[in-house]
Amino acid sequence: xxxxTGMGRIERAWQVLGTVLDPEVxxxxxxDLGIVxxxxxxxxxxxxxxxxxxxxxxxxxxIEQQVREALEGAGLGPVQVCLQRAPAWxxxxxxxxxxxxxxxxxxxxxxxxxxxxxxxxxWASRRGPSPACPRCGSTETTxxxxxxxxxxxxxxxxxxxxxxxxxxxxx
Amino acid sequence: MSASIRVSTCADVRYVLRLGDxxxxxxxxxxxxxxxxxxxxxxxxxxxxxxxxxxxARALLTHAGQLEARATGGEALTEDQLAxxxxxxxxxxxxxxxxxxxxxxxTVLRNACVAAWMRLLWERLVGSCDPALAGIAGKALKESSxxxxxxxDWVVRLGCGTEESQRRMANALRELWPYTxxxxxxxxxxxxxxxxGLGPRASELxxxxxxxxxxxxxxxxxxxxxxxPFRSFGRQGRHSEHMGYLLADLQFLQRAYPGGVW
Numbered sequence: 001x002x003x004x005t006g007m008g009r010i011e012r013a014w015q016v017l018g019t020v021l022d023p024e025v026x027x028x029x030x031x032d033l034g035i036v037x038x039x040x041x042x043x044x045x046x047x048x049x050x051x052x053x054x055x056x057x058x059x060x061x062x063i064e065q066q067v068r069e070a071l072e073g074a075g076l077g078p079v080q081v082c083l084q085r086a087p088a089w090x091x092x093x094x095x096x097x098x099x100x101x102x103x104x105x106x107x108x109x110x111x112x113x114x115x116x117x118x119x120x121x122x123w124a125s126r127r128g129p130s131p132a133c134p135r136c137g138s139t140e141t142t143x144x145x146x147x148x149x150x151x152x153x154x155x156x157x158x159x160x161x162x163x164x165x166x167x168x169x170x171x
Numbered sequence: 172m173s174a175s176i177r178v179s180t181c182a183d184v185r186y187v188l189r190l191g192d193x194x195x196x197x198x199x200x201x202x203x204x205x206x207x208x209x210x211x212x213x214x215x216x217x218x219x220x221x222x223x224x225x226x227x228a229r230a231l232l233t234h235a236g237q238l239e240a241r242a243t244g245g246e247a248l249t250e251d252q253l254a255x256x257x258x259x260x261x262x263x264x265x266x267x268x269x270x271x272x273x274x275x276x277x278t279v280l281r282n283a284c285v286a287a288w289m290r291l292l293w294e295r296l297v298g299s300c301d302p303a304l305a306g307i308a309g310k311a312l313k314e315s316s317x318x319x320x321x322x323x324d325w326v327v328r329l330g331c332g333t334e335e336s337q338r339r340m341a342n343a344l345r346e347l348w349p350y351t352x353x354x355x356x357x358x359x360x361x362x363x364x365x366x367x368g369l370g371p372r373a374s375e376l377x378x379x380x381x382x383x384x385x386x387x388x389x390x391x392x393x394x395x396x397x398x399x400p401f402r403s404f405g406r407q408g409r410h411s412e413h414m415g416y417l418l419a420d421l422q423f424l425q426r427a428y429p430g431g432v433w
Contacts, residue, residue: 055310056226085230085306088313145212146321147219155212171313 009076013039013046016074020066023059024150025168027105030063034093037084045080046071051089053171054151091152091171102168103134107153110170131167133158141165176256181242182363184235185263186370187304188253189360189406190292191231192264195254197285198224199421200272209275216321220282223314228254230307237303255425259414266403267350269414276329276339281347282322287383288354290315291376300368323387330391337392344393349401355380356402373406 017036022028030036030050038049048067052060064081071079091110094102099109108131130141138160145155153166178184201221208214229250236248268285272278293315296308329336355377365372388395403411424431 052310054223054226055230055307055314056222056224058222086302086309088306088309145215146317147212147216149215151219151222 009046010039010041012074013048013071013076016070016076017048017067020063020070023062023066024152025102025105025107027101028094028098030067032095032098032101034095034098035063035089036067042080045078046076047080047082049082049084051084051087053089057151089171091168094168106134106165108132108134108156108165108167110168113170130156133161133163134165135163136161174256175258176248176252176261178235178248178253178257178261179239179243181239182360183301183367183369184239184242185360186364187231187235187238189263189265191228191235191253192262193268193285193289194224194231195228196262196264196268196417197281198222198228199417200268200270201278201282203272204278213275217278220318220321223311223318227307227311227314234303234307251425255422259410259418260408262405262410262414262418263408264405265350265353266405266411266414267347267353269405269411269417270347270350271413273343273346274339275325276336277343277346279322279325279329280340280343283319283326283387284347284351284384286315286319286322287387288376288380290319291379292371295371295375299370304369326387326393327391330388330393340391340393344388344396348396349399350403352399352401353403353406356406358407 014031014036017039018029018031020030022030022033025033033053035050035053036048037051038047040047040049048071050060050064050067060083064083067081068077068079071077090113092113094110102109111131130139130143132139133141133156136158138158140159141156142159143154144157144164148155148166152168152171154169155164156167157164178188198221201217201224204217205214205221208217232250232253236250236253239245240247267281270277270281273281290312293308293312297305297312299305299308326340330340331337355373357372357374361372361374364370365375385395405411405414
């Protein structure tokens with residue numbers, strides 16, 4: 001194999017990263033999810049800058065490992081993965097393609113986060129619009145639980161087709 | 172990895188450990204509900220909140236270990252060493268966080284009090300002169316916002332609920348309120364942090380926190396408690412009788428099987 005350098009290596013790395021899937025929502029690649037912030041040539045290694053979704057996301061370390069293995073497997077090593085916390089990840093970074101993949105998988109994609117990313121805190125009378133059903137498209141849906149099987153999801157039910165569904169929360 | 176470690180008295184390290192230990196100890200208390208919450212949805216919610224707090228604790232303890240290395244010139248202590256190998260006196264969480272989980276009313280009321288406090292703190296720490304701490308705060312701020320919404324929903328629901336749920340909420344408020352005073356007591360660590368731009372003094376958050384509590388308790392039809400002369404001293408490392416039991420649970424594996432990994 002001919003060793004790639006410079007832009008070629010970086011472009012190839014982005015292609016490979018597009019095949020590394022989020023272990024908890026295995027239809028989204030790490031690029032769809034928006035957690036790969038930068039790919040650059042370091043002094044001794046190809047540097048991949050990742051921003052974790054949630055502070056306690058248990059998949060973070062597995063993703064790091066899979067990113068390293070995929071790139072090294074494609075002959076693009078050595079690879080160094082750097083975690084960057086600021087700016088904090090937001091669900092707005094999920095790509096349009098990623099949103100469609102979520103919908104096709106049966107998970108309602110997140111709504112846009114308001115303005116500057118500031119989260120208004122309200123209680124009791126908060127209930128905003130529930131997301132559209134990913135199966136039948138109805139907007140007549142209701143929240144079953146604000147928390148779901150993973151940190152990034154909540155649980156809803158469609159009042160039209162009566163099916164329960166998951167929603168990737170806006171953050 | 173078995174003998175107890177000591178931490179220095181460096182003010183920056185202490186400031187970050189106080190917050191990291193608060194996250195760690197509340198995560199431990201909330202995870203005690205796993206499999207025991209009154210309904211499945213709430214079981215999942217409490218486990219999710221605990222997971223966020225644990226993630227925040229990991230980032231903060233890792234950072235405290237690095238600050239410690241910078242201060243002493245030694246090797247950085249890891250998050251695991253700091254979580255599992257300190258003696259009780261070297262944990263600096265406010266006592267409120269270590270109190271037993273109590274009933275569901277006590278748990279949700281404490282979560283609301285703590286989330287409101289942490290949210291105010293994260294808001295300020297986003298502007299910290301320490302970029303690593305500011306980065307941790309930027310993420311945690313978003314998380315504490317939905318922690319507060321979830322807990323406050325329950326406080327209102329139970330406070331305005333049945334005679335029994337009102338009685339439970341009133342008891343919980345009476346029990347935990349005296350321990351909230353400690354969250355806002357300044358000492359030399361706060362002064363050093365404020366002077367350097369690391370973060371706010373504890374007392375700077377008192378008024379905004381009280382205003383939020385007043386609003387929440389009014390909506391929940393609960394009377395705002397009077398100020399109490401009682402003081403706790405967990406932030407100084409002087410803990411309640413409950414802390415030893417909590418640490419025994421938390422530390423058992425690393426103490427019994429030093430260096431054990433998954």
